[in-house]
Amino acid sequence: MKDKQAYQDEILNEVTERDYQFGFESNIETETFPKGLNEDIIRRISAVRDEPDWVLEFRLKAFRAWQKMTPPTWPHLKLPDINFQDLIYYARPKPRKKPNSLDEVDPEILDIYNRLGIPLEEQKALAGVAVDAVLDSVSVKTTFQEELRKQGIIFCPISDAIRDYPDLVRKYLGSVVPYSDNFYAALNSAVFTDGSFVFVPKGVHSPMELSSYFRINARGTGQFERTLVIVEEGGYVSYLEGCTAPQRDENQLHAAVVELIAHKDAEIKYSTVQNWYPGDKEGKGGIFNFVTKRGICLGDRSKISWTQVETGSAITWKYPSTILKGDDSVAEFYSVAVTNNYQQADTGTKMIHIGRNTRSTIISKGISAGHSQNTYRGQVHVKKSAVGARNYSVCDSLLMGDKCGAHTFPYIDIENRHATVEHEATTSKISDDQLFYLQQRGLDEESAVNMIVNGYAKEVLRQLPMEFAVEAQKLLEISLEGSVG
Amino acid sequence: MKNWLDKMPKRMNWTDYFEKAPHLWPDIAGRWPGFIQAAKEKAAAETARKGFPHARLEAWRKTPLNQWRTAAVEPAGVSRRVSDGRLFPAATIHIPLTNGIPVATWHEENSISFGRLSEAVQQMPEVVKQYFGGLQRLSDDAMTDFNTAYFKDGLFVYVPEGTGKVRLEWTNLIDAATAHLWNGRMLVIVEPDNEVEMAGTDIAEGEAISIGTRVAEIFVQRASTFRFYGWQQLNDVSALVGHYFMQAADEARIDGFNFPLNGGLLREEVWADITGSGARVNLHGFYAPAGDQQTDERIFVAHGAEGSFSHQQFKGLIDGRAKALFNGRILVRPGAQQTNAYQKNDNILLSDEARAHSLPFLEIYADDVSCSHGSTTGSLNGEALFYMQQRGLAPELAQRLMLYGYADEVIGEIPDEELQALTRRLVRAKIDGRLSSETDIFALVREEILSPVE
Numbered sequence: 001m002k003d004k005q006a007y008q009d010e011i012l013n014e015v016t017e018r019d020y021q022f023g024f025e026s027n028i029e030t031e032t033f034p035k036g037l038n039e040d041i042i043r044r045i046s047a048v049r050d051e052p053d054w055v056l057e058f059r060l061k062a063f064r065a066w067q068k069m070t071p072p073t074w075p076h077l078k079l080p081d082i083n084f085q086d087l088i089y090y091a092r093p094k095p096r097k098k099p100n101s102l103d104e105v106d107p108e109i110l111d112i113y114n115r116l117g118i119p120l121e122e123q124k125a126l127a128g129v130a131v132d133a134v135l136d137s138v139s140v141k142t143t144f145q146e147e148l149r150k151q152g153i154i155f156c157p158i159s160d161a162i163r164d165y166p167d168l169v170r171k172y173l174g175s176v177v178p179y180s181d182n183f184y185a186a187l188n189s190a191v192f193t194d195g196s197f198v199f200v201p202k203g204v205h206s207p208m209e210l211s212s213y214f215r216i217n218a219r220g221t222g223q224f225e226r227t228l229v230i231v232e233e234g235g236y237v238s239y240l241e242g243c244t245a246p247q248r249d250e251n252q253l254h255a256a257v258v259e260l261i262a263h264k265d266a267e268i269k270y271s272t273v274q275n276w277y278p279g280d281k282e283g284k285g286g287i288f289n290f291v292t293k294r295g296i297c298l299g300d301r302s303k304i305s306w307t308q309v310e311t312g313s314a315i316t317w318k319y320p321s322t323i324l325k326g327d328d329s330v331a332e333f334y335s336v337a338v339t340n341n342y343q344q345a346d347t348g349t350k351m352i353h354i355g356r357n358t359r360s361t362i363i364s365k366g367i368s369a370g371h372s373q374n375t376y377r378g379q380v381h382v383k384k385s386a387v388g389a390r391n392y393s394v395c396d397s398l399l400m401g402d403k404c405g406a407h408t409f410p411y412i413d414i415e416n417r418h419a420t421v422e423h424e425a426t427t428s429k430i431s432d433d434q435l436f437y438l439q440q441r442g443l444d445e446e447s448a449v450n451m452i453v454n455g456y457a458k459e460v461l462r463q464l465p466m467e468f469a470v471e472a473q474k475l476l477e478i479s480l481e482g483s484v485g
Numbered sequence: 486m487k488n489w490l491d492k493m494p495k496r497m498n499w500t501d502y503f504e505k506a507p508h509l510w511p512d513i514a515g516r517w518p519g520f521i522q523a524a525k526e527k528a529a530a531e532t533a534r535k536g537f538p539h540a541r542l543e544a545w546r547k548t549p550l551n552q553w554r555t556a557a558v559e560p561a562g563v564s565r566r567v568s569d570g571r572l573f574p575a576a577t578i579h580i581p582l583t584n585g586i587p588v589a590t591w592h593e594e595n596s597i598s599f600g601r602l603s604e605a606v607q608q609m610p611e612v613v614k615q616y617f618g619g620l621q622r623l624s625d626d627a628m629t630d631f632n633t634a635y636f637k638d639g640l641f642v643y644v645p646e647g648t649g650k651v652r653l654e655w656t657n658l659i660d661a662a663t664a665h666l667w668n669g670r671m672l673v674i675v676e677p678d679n680e681v682e683m684a685g686t687d688i689a690e691g692e693a694i695s696i697g698t699r700v701a702e703i704f705v706q707r708a709s710t711f712r713f714y715g716w717q718q719l720n721d722v723s724a725l726v727g728h729y730f731m732q733a734a735d736e737a738r739i740d741g742f743n744f745p746l747n748g749g750l751l752r753e754e755v756w757a758d759i760t761g762s763g764a765r766v767n768l769h770g771f772y773a774p775a776g777d778q779q780t781d782e783r784i785f786v787a788h789g790a791e792g793s794f795s796h797q798q799f800k801g802l803i804d805g806r807a808k809a810l811f812n813g814r815i816l817v818r819p820g821a822q823q824t825n826a827y828q829k830n831d832n833i834l835l836s837d838e839a840r841a842h843s844l845p846f847l848e849i850y851a852d853d854v855s856c857s858h859g860s861t862t863g864s865l866n867g868e869a870l871f872y873m874q875q876r877g878l879a880p881e882l883a884q885r886l887m888l889y890g891y892a893d894e895v896i897g898e899i900p901d902e903e904l905q906a907l908t909r910r911l912v913r914a915k916i917d918g919r920l921s922s923e924t925d926i927f928a929l930v931r932e933e934i935l936s937p938v939e
Contacts (some may be wrong), residue, residue, distance in 0.1 A: 074543065085601075159930040368858035384837070399852035402819070413547075413861055420863035427849045427856040 006349045033090040039063065039313040042190055045090050049159055049193070052166060059202070062179035064187030069183045075317055075346040076375040076407055081287070086333070087253060089191045147207070153237075154199040154208050158226050160323070161197035162180035168199060172230055176259040176323070177293045184317070188224045195225030195256065200235035200266070208465075209465050211240040227258040231266035231280040238269040240468060254313075255290045264299025264326065269307070271464050272320075275470050275479075280470065283342025286314025293320035297329030297355070305332040306349065308474040311329035311479040314343055319377065324358035329362040334460040336472075338479045339372030341405070348395075349379035353386035353419070361392035365457050367476075369400040369483030379411040382419040389416060396426040399454060400449075448473040449478045489544050492535035499537070499696055501549075503627070506532040506634050519638050524618050528633035537626035544626060545841050548752060548781055552838040554692050554904050560635075561660055566690070567660040569595060570927035572716060573684035574903050575652035577723065585656045585669020585699060586638045596641040596743035597651060598777070602670060605641035612643060616674055620702045623756045623787070631669045631704040632698040638908050639670025642683075648678040659722055661691035667770040671701035677734075679709045684904070688926070689719040689748075699727040705737040707761065712740040714904060719748035721776060721924045726736065726752045735761030742899055743770040744779045746915055747922035752781035759786065759793045759821075771895040774807035774913045784828070785814040788821040796827035800895050802841035802888060802916065812844040813858065819850045828858040833865060833891065876890075888916045 002011040021379055029389070033466075035042055071079070146154050153353040154165060159167050178229035200206055231237055260268050270293075279286025295304040322331035333349040351360035360380070368374035381389045397406035408425045430452050438448035453476055454461075461469050497505070501606050506529040514606040517525065530640060537554065540547040561584035580599060581588045591600035591608055606613050612929065621629050644651055659667060675681050689695050705711040717725060725748060732737050745751035751774075757766045772780040801809045812826040832841035845858040873883035892912045899905040909929055914920035914929055 191797045397847075397849070399849065399854070402852045404824070404850070404852070406847060408845075408847040408858070410843075410845060410860070412841075412845075412862060413834065414834065414841045414843075414862045417837060417839060417864050419834075421861065423843070423845070423858075423860040425845070425847060425858050427847055427850040428854060 002034065013120075013260055018434065022372065023366050031449050032088055035088050035193065037063070037083045037087070037089055041089055045193065047192060048090070048156065051162060054170060058174065058179060059190050060259070061168070062129070062186050065180040066186035066190055069186055071183045075343045076373065076409070077315055077317065077346050077379070078478075079315065080154050082253060084187070090193055094204050103267055103424040127321040130208070133274050134248065151204050151207060152201040153204060153206055154197065156193045157199055158192075158197045158228060163226070164482040165197075165199070168230070169197065169228065171259055172228055172336075174259075175225075176261060177257050178295045181292060185257050185292040188255045188257040188292070189316070192224045192226035193259065195227040197227075198237060198239060200237045203234045205235065206237040209238045209240050211242070212214060212320040214299065223254050223256070225256040229259070229268055229270070230261045231263060233264045233266060235263075236267045236446040237269070238465060240271050241466060242273045242468070252287045252362070254287055256292070256342050258291070258293040260295030260304055262295065262299065262302035262304050262329075265301045267303040267305075268295060269305045269467055270295070270320070272308040272310075272314075273464070273475065274310045275475055277342065278312050279314040281341050286343070287312065288315045289313040289318060291318040292299055292412045293318065294323065295321070295331075296323040297331060297358070299324050300319065300355070301328045302324040303325050303330040305463070307334040307460065308336070309461070309464070310335065310345060310347060311474065311475050313345075316343075318343040318347045319349055321352070322360065323352045323354065324360060324389075325354045326358075327355040328360070330355045331356055331441060333360075333362045333364070335364045335465045336457045336460045336476070337365070337374055337376075338365070338367045338476060339374040340479055340483055341370040341372060343372040344369075344379055345373070346374045346375040350379040350381070351391055352408060353380075353389040353391070354383040355386060357388040358386055360392075362391070362395070364395040365460055366395070366397040366405040366406055367453060367456070367480065368406045369480055371403045373405045373407070375407040375409065376425075376442075380421055380423070381413045384415045384418050386416050387418045389419040389421075391419075391421045391423075393423040395423075396456070397427040398453070399427065399429045400480065449480070454476075495719050496559045496664070497601040498555045498557055498683045500554050502635065502666065503532055504538045505632060505858065506530075506631070516603070518610065518614075520614055521606065522619060524713075527644055528630040529698045531630040532627060534633050534866055535630065538627055538801070544783070545728070545800045546608040548750070548779065550724075550750075552722070552749060553694070553696050553700070554680075556664060556696065557695060558664045558666040558696055561665040563586065564658070566658055566660070567727045568656045568688060570656050570686065570687055571654060572904075572907055572927070572930065573652065573654040573682075573714065575683060575901060576652045578653035580640065580655040581658070582640060582652065582655050582669070583655060584660055584665070584667035585697070587880040595894070596645050596648055598641075599653070600641060601665065601717065601815070602639040602641045602672060603644075604916045605615040605672070609643065613641070613672065613673065616702065616704055617672060618702070619704070620756070620758060621649050621700055621728070623730055623758060624728060624754065626728065626754070628698055628726050631672065632700040632728070634668040634680070636668040636700070637747075640673065642671075642673045644675045646678050646680055647678045647920065648676075649679060651679060651681045651866065653682070654830045655686075657668070657687045658687065659687060659695050659697060659719065659723070661689040661695040661723055663691070664694040666696045669697060669699040671703070673701070673711075675703070675705045675709045675711050675751050677707040677709055681710065682712045682714075682901070684714040686715075686926075687717045687725060689723050692720055693722070695719065695723040697723070697725040698726070701729045703731040705731060706734045706738055708736045710740070712900075713742070713900070714741040714908075715741075715745055715753075715927070716894075717744075717748055717751050718746045718922070718926050719751070719922075721747065721749050721778060723748055724750035724752070726750070727754065729753065729755045730758070731756065732758045732760055733764035733793075734768055737761055737767045740900075741768040742895075742908075743782070744912060745770075745774070745795075746911060746920060746926065747816040747924075748778060748931055750779045750781070753780075754783040754915070755785065757786045757795065760787050760790055762790040762792045764790065766793075768795075768797050768900075769895050769898050770803070771892050772799070772809055773804070773836055773912070773914060775918075776803040777806050779810070781807045781810045781812075782869065783810075783812045785816065786826065787818065788824040788826060789818045792823040793821065794824075797830075798895060800891065801830075801831045801832045801834060801841065802906040803832060803837040803841055806836075806838040808840045808842070810842040810844070812846065814846040815856055815858070817849045817851050817854050821851050821852040824851065824854040826854070826856045831891075832862040833888070834862070835864075885917065889913055893917065
């Protein structure tokens with residue numbers, strides 16, 4: 001264990017002591033398994049991580065289920081044929097003495113990062129943000145851990161949690177997203193390597209935002225994070241997830257699973273800014289992002305709030321969902337999804353009402369530009385037991401250009417007559433009147449569009465923690481660059 | 486003419502008809518001209534290839550057919566029974582159908598031609614050839630293939646250019662004395678500059694299972710208006726799965742009103758394909774399934790030309806263990822700029838076992854558009870109910886009044902006043918629980934005209 005600690009410290013220093021080179025393929029050598037997926041590979045993943053038997057069992061069960069499954073065909077996505085046997089399922093960074101110079105970084109990418117203003121140093125400087133930097137598959141180090149520890153909050157890589165808190169992990173892992181839930185979740189359950197574990201004990205209000213920066217690294221590997229957040233009775237946590245990725249030609253697969261558990265009177269706020277490499281202007285390359293995110297409001301009066309700003313990835317397949325089991329529990333979903341060039345996104349949420357007087361809100365804002373396709377897909381399911389359930393959904397889509405598509409597929413299934421469910425959606429372009437008005441006030445067209453887009457997305461952006469909101473706003477502008485006129 | 490269906494086994498499960506379609510097909514040969522034969526042959530193969538719709542298909546996920554899947558039914562023969570029931574007093578042409586097939590023979594009246602499809606292929610072969618099957622391909626539902634493979638005959642209506650105002654009505658008597666399968670077909674051509682109103686009622690006679698499919702293809706050409714009204718009154722063990730394909734050319738207008746009254750499963754799939762600029766499509770419906778009934782309204786409006794308009798308004802009231810599904814879809818094809826499309830779906834659940842599914846879809850591939858939808862599901866507004874009770878109305882009456890008003894938002898859109906009043910009576914009777922599957926709706930309408938309950 002001592003060796004591991006030293007090793008982690010070394011990597012952490014490497015990462016933190018230099019400028020954060022977003023988009024730069026960190027030249028950290030990786031211990032990489034051969035391509036392909038079979039029970040041997042899974043046993044090796046489990047062995048190299050010193051996992052207890054029950055984790056290996058979980059993985060194998062998932063793998064066997066996965067083998068019998070096929071990727072879903074219902075999303076409004078044109079998926080390339082992914083050869084799942086042609087991927088590397090495990091890569092671990094090894095320490096290396098010197099980072100390479102900035103010259104190797106794609107200047108275009110560097111420019112974007114500078115404009116976003118999000119070097120790690122700055123993130124560190126932002127008061128109250130704990131960073132769990134995930135480089136490829138092994139979580140490197142968790143900062144601020146000591147302070148959290150004082151409050152009884154556990155915030156660590158899930159691999160550490162499996163080692164240090166096996167009972168907790170065993171109790172909750174797969175309890176919200178079963179290993180056989182869907183094709184990508186089963187794949188994740190079989191091969192997951194890291195992600196974060198958060199546990200907030202009874203009555204504790206996390207004193208800071210917990211933040212995890214995920215990065216994809218090493219050519220040809222996918223990342224399979226597993227995140228588990230548990231908040232006990234009366235607790236509160238706000239969790240931030242943000243991603244950047246290096247520019248590359250090869251498509252990369254990403255299949256994460258996130259599980260949230262909110263006990264009685266607990267609240268979880270889960271925010272994501274996702275700006276992975278979307279592919280180039282011709283639609284070449286980019287990340288494939290297949291994510292299963294689901295939370296359960298287990299106890300009465302619990303609350304789960306999802307906020308996402310999705311601007312990256314070539315393909316996004318993601319439906320952060322909430323099961324409202326406890327009476328009077330509350331769920332929210334706020335989303336801005338931007339697609340440009342040849343990006344495709346099929347994203348939305350599911351609200352499953354089981355408890356009495358449960359309430360959910362869905363605010364989704366889609367923006368499509370270029371040749372992209374942007375789909376909102378969401379379900380509101382009020383079960384028979386959900387007396388007095390309420391849902392309010394608004395799904396707006398903005399089209400920029402006549403080559404893109406914006407689609408809205410709500411599924412509203414109501415089995416209780418004492419429920420009230422309202423859904424509305426609009427699709428349109430930016431109104432000429434608004435543009436004219438702003439231009440007439442002296443703004444150029446691009447600034448005018450940015451202003452309108454920001455106003456359009458504000459309802460969602462203001463749900464983000466402050467530092468994320470600023471970053472996200474800039475991200476929208478950059479993502480839509482060149483789509484005007 | 487030899488009836489090929491007579492050669493088939495007396496009774497089969499509905500699923501068997503699917504699986505055996507290609508084997509039975511040779512028996513169909515010899516009756517129709519080549520292009521229809523070819524279509525039937527292809528459809529028979531497709532029927533067998535696709536198989537009976539299963540619950541994993543998106544289009545059938547919420548519509549369990551279990552009750553009918555294994556029901557032994559025999560093909561409906563030609564019946565001499567006719568219904569003279571009418572709901573559209575202004576109609577000057579009345580076409581009685583039995584099991585989807587016109588009873589009377591070929592007719593020409595004021596330049597309008599109508600009759601059986603099998604006669605139309607003799608009388609106006611070129612017209613039939615030009616239009617038959619032209620819209621059906623919009624859907625890949627196995628039910629449309631099934632219908633094509635198995636239909637025996639159908640209704641053909643041709644309104645030539647500049648005929649003007651035409652009002653017609655058909656009443657389809659479905660033979661449910663014994664368990665039957667029937668497959669209705671319609672081909673309606675409305676040439677430019679006409680105003681055609683068509684009312685259609687499906688009524689089942691008898692208490693046995695009847696399973697019906699219908700494929701209607703309706704062409705509405707330049708600057709013509711086509712308005713249709715539908716009522717379905719079947720018994721509670723019968724099912725009707727209808728596909729209504731409509732095409733709207735330049736400046737054409739389509740208005741549709743559908744009122745499923747009773748039936749085990751009343752499923753309507755409407756495809757309005759807007760191919761002309763400036764076309765307008767308004768589709769309305771009010772459904773009130775009760776008991777174990779299910780209604781499905783699947784409304785697909787495809788905008789394929791500039792400056793077109795569409796509006797969908799569907800409202801439902803679900804009681805008992807009933808289930809209602811609304812799947813509205815607006816598709817704006819690339820280049821269909823200045824599209825203005827709106828869809829609205831409201832559902833009220835009246836019982837603890839009732840279920841509503843609302844799927845208002847938008848699929849937009851053009852940017853200069855204004856498309857929106859709204860959907861609400863819930864119970865009656867408690868405050869409004871309280872207000873009315875507080876003004877001295879009994880709770881039951883207050884609820885009834887509110888439901889009447891709720892339904893009237895759809896009924897009030899019917900332009901023909903007589904039809905509006907008559908539909909209001911039918912729908913109110915259904916709301917009041919006075920219109921069951923055994924009710925003679927024609928008698929009910931007559932009675933109520935004599936003694937209105939306003």
